[in-house]
Amino acid sequence: MGQDYLHISIEYLKGVGPQKAEILNSELQVYVYGDLLEFYPSRYIDKSKIWTVKSIDADAGNVQLRGKLNTIQVTGGKQAKRLSAVLQDETGTIELVWFKNYQYILKALKEGALYTVYGKPSEYLGKFNIAHPEIKLFDPSDNTKGLVMEPVYPLTEKLKSRFMDSRYISGLVRQIVSDPRFNIPEHIPVSVSKPLKLISRKTALYHMHFPADERTQAAAARRIKFDEMFILAMRSEKNRSNRLREKQGIQMSRPGRLFNRFYHENLRFELTEAQKRVIREIREDVKSGKQMNRLLQGDVGSGKTIVALFCMLMSIDNNYQACLMAPTEILATQHFLTIREMLQGLPLEIELLTGSTSKKKRAGILQALKSGSIHILIGTHALIEEDVEFGSLGLAVIDEQHRFGVAQRAKLWNKTEHKKPHILVMTATPIPRTLAMTIHGELDVSVIDELPKDRKPVKTVHRTERFRAEVMEFLRTQIKLGRQAYIVYPLIEESSKLELNDLMNGYDTVTDFFPLPEYQVSLLHGRLKPEIKDFEMRRFKNGTTNIMISTTVIEVGVNVPNATVMVIENANRFGLSQLHQLRGRVGRGSDQSYCILMTKDEMNFASKKRIKTMCATNNGFEISQADLELRGPGDVLGTRQSGLPDFKLLDLVKDGEIIDLAKRAAAYILKNDPTLSAAENEVLLQHLIRHQNDHFWGGIS
Numbered sequence: 001m002g003q004d005y006l007h008i009s010i011e012y013l014k015g016v017g018p019q020k021a022e023i024l025n026s027e028l029q030v031y032v033y034g035d036l037l038e039f040y041p042s043r044y045i046d047k048s049k050i051w052t053v054k055s056i057d058a059d060a061g062n063v064q065l066r067g068k069l070n071t072i073q074v075t076g077g078k079q080a081k082r083l084s085a086v087l088q089d090e091t092g093t094i095e096l097v098w099f100k101n102y103q104y105i106l107k108a109l110k111e112g113a114l115y116t117v118y119g120k121p122s123e124y125l126g127k128f129n130i131a132h133p134e135i136k137l138f139d140p141s142d143n144t145k146g147l148v149m150e151p152v153y154p155l156t157e158k159l160k161s162r163f164m165d166s167r168y169i170s171g172l173v174r175q176i177v178s179d180p181r182f183n184i185p186e187h188i189p190v191s192v193s194k195p196l197k198l199i200s201r202k203t204a205l206y207h208m209h210f211p212a213d214e215r216t217q218a219a220a221a222r223r224i225k226f227d228e229m230f231i232l233a234m235r236s237e238k239n240r241s242n243r244l245r246e247k248q249g250i251q252m253s254r255p256g257r258l259f260n261r262f263y264h265e266n267l268r269f270e271l272t273e274a275q276k277r278v279i280r281e282i283r284e285d286v287k288s289g290k291q292m293n294r295l296l297q298g299d300v301g302s303g304k305t306i307v308a309l310f311c312m313l314m315s316i317d318n319n320y321q322a323c324l325m326a327p328t329e330i331l332a333t334q335h336f337l338t339i340r341e342m343l344q345g346l347p348l349e350i351e352l353l354t355g356s357t358s359k360k361k362r363a364g365i366l367q368a369l370k371s372g373s374i375h376i377l378i379g380t381h382a383l384i385e386e387d388v389e390f391g392s393l394g395l396a397v398i399d400e401q402h403r404f405g406v407a408q409r410a411k412l413w414n415k416t417e418h419k420k421p422h423i424l425v426m427t428a429t430p431i432p433r434t435l436a437m438t439i440h441g442e443l444d445v446s447v448i449d450e451l452p453k454d455r456k457p458v459k460t461v462h463r464t465e466r467f468r469a470e471v472m473e474f475l476r477t478q479i480k481l482g483r484q485a486y487i488v489y490p491l492i493e494e495s496s497k498l499e500l501n502d503l504m505n506g507y508d509t510v511t512d513f514f515p516l517p518e519y520q521v522s523l524l525h526g527r528l529k530p531e532i533k534d535f536e537m538r539r540f541k542n543g544t545t546n547i548m549i550s551t552t553v554i555e556v557g558v559n560v561p562n563a564t565v566m567v568i569e570n571a572n573r574f575g576l577s578q579l580h581q582l583r584g585r586v587g588r589g590s591d592q593s594y595c596i597l598m599t600k601d602e603m604n605f606a607s608k609k610r611i612k613t614m615c616a617t618n619n620g621f622e623i624s625q626a627d628l629e630l631r632g633p634g635d636v637l638g639t640r641q642s643g644l645p646d647f648k649l650l651d652l653v654k655d656g657e658i659i660d661l662a663k664r665a666a667a668y669i670l671k672n673d674p675t676l677s678a679a680e681n682e683v684l685l686q687h688l689i690r691h692q693n694d695h696f697w698g699g700i701s
């Protein structure tokens, strides 16, 4: 049937043979008919439009021209040889040029013949020319084939050198789709395809290669993209509904005594509406008796910690313990100190466990943890070590989750014997909602989309080295006002000697400007002993030091509301999300804060773009959008680790609408027919079973 047909080796196509098959295998990973069908064109030449030479202007973009070819010649000296020719249509002439690899083109060109040319005109000395155009003899029969959009495939040099060009590929695809055995079984149930106006997969595959016009191509691409997301969405929705159906979560139904006491007696500020909403969402979750698995997104400074704290209190109110895991020792320690302070007066045992906790202390903590006398445990990766056992863990909070892998998250679930604890994952790398749903498919997502009212947006400026003295002067005025400042150096590798030198030189410069005893300057980097780091952090936090010079160890989560200036040295070397995180260290109180991005005069394009984005916006979502566009989701999110498939057509950044549709469709189907046993879902079930190498029915929960 259809499936077997798609698995026929491409060797059986006319014009392929063993040698070319080998090239298609190794260059394009195309082995069978199905692979070739899913090898989509990267663009199309719109043959319905022929430009005239006269109508070309600076914004023309790619154009297709038709005319007579004259004056074919090779000119220039030994070093700068080039091939040129003149194309002439009814309205004028335009020069075509080739600078390299033109030997075989030269051989093929015929003086005086009619050609079709495709390329991008550029202006030189007031005249247009086209460099390295695609060119072919005009074939009058082209017009009668009814094919107006010619597919152009993303081919490699090796293929092109063997004359396996786009025409060759489309010829192969045409063989496949014109065979009577070509049939693609439909796998999307009518209940979805009809309201969403999805064309059939068979038609879509055909039109991806041979669209009649832009509209048919767009409809085909929409269907294919939908398919790519839909299968993934079915899997994560299935996992999610399994989790919810299992009902083995811990039910936290009690109204909270500590929760209320904390709210009324300890809290020193009014929660934002967004914080209240998220706390309600979480409360509903943990009350339901189902296991919560929630992602909390919120820009830096939006106040995620307090939300986590309320949830931990819910857990304790119901006689369960809670833990909070942070990615660095500094952050864990800070959480420990602030949480302990905030909870003052409440009858609670809070402990800190990190890699540098002494053996003796650790043994005591483990004991108390097991017996249940510790209510809240805060720490680093040390929390997920084998021998850390809780008496009754009810909630695990993971802060700044992009630093932790999925596997580590899973480890937390096995910390208690009976029911899985609720999991709250917090991240300050805000990403578009649709993207979050794709990557964290089986998580529910909450968003704090509001900053505390008293916050003023951080003012961000870009300064080059020439302004060093002025920048230092500015720091001085801020310090006079009683504020504090960070100066951060890029130390990507904590072990790099060279970069450490940068930092130490920076320290010397700064202490020249800010001498003892008038000023106190702290220094912090990853190689210092934990107790020294701790000491410096505390000194800065309690206001003893005016300036903190550090590496990115302070990047995430550090909270010193009195610090109002963030100077980032060599800012061009940081990525966007890192810059945003660093800037998030200031603007945490009610005073006006500043971020100064220091760079050299010269910068490459991407660096300029990053600096510009930072100066233009404070909004984390906008920044991550720009980051995604600059680097692509793979690099931004480390999709390799997060197990995201490589989509062929779907663009995670641009196709939010389709992602949303596919996700909702999957949820809808599973809601009405959780086991896919209805007759109309049979097609889908069969399809999923065929693709169960991706563990559809098992998989992670």
Ligand code: ADP
Pocket: 269, 270, 271, 272, 275, 298, 299, 300, 301, 302, 303, 304, 305, 306, 428, 452, 453, 557, 559, 561, 588
């Ligand atoms: P993040 O979301 O970046 O982790 P934090 O939880 O560290 O942010 O909060 C940043 C600062 O804002 C902290 O000093 C915290 O006490 C304070 N804060 C949190 N919520 C509010 C609020 N509703 N009003 C005023 N300040 C708040």
Ligand code: MG
Pocket: 304, 305, 399, 557
């Ligand atoms: Mg935080």
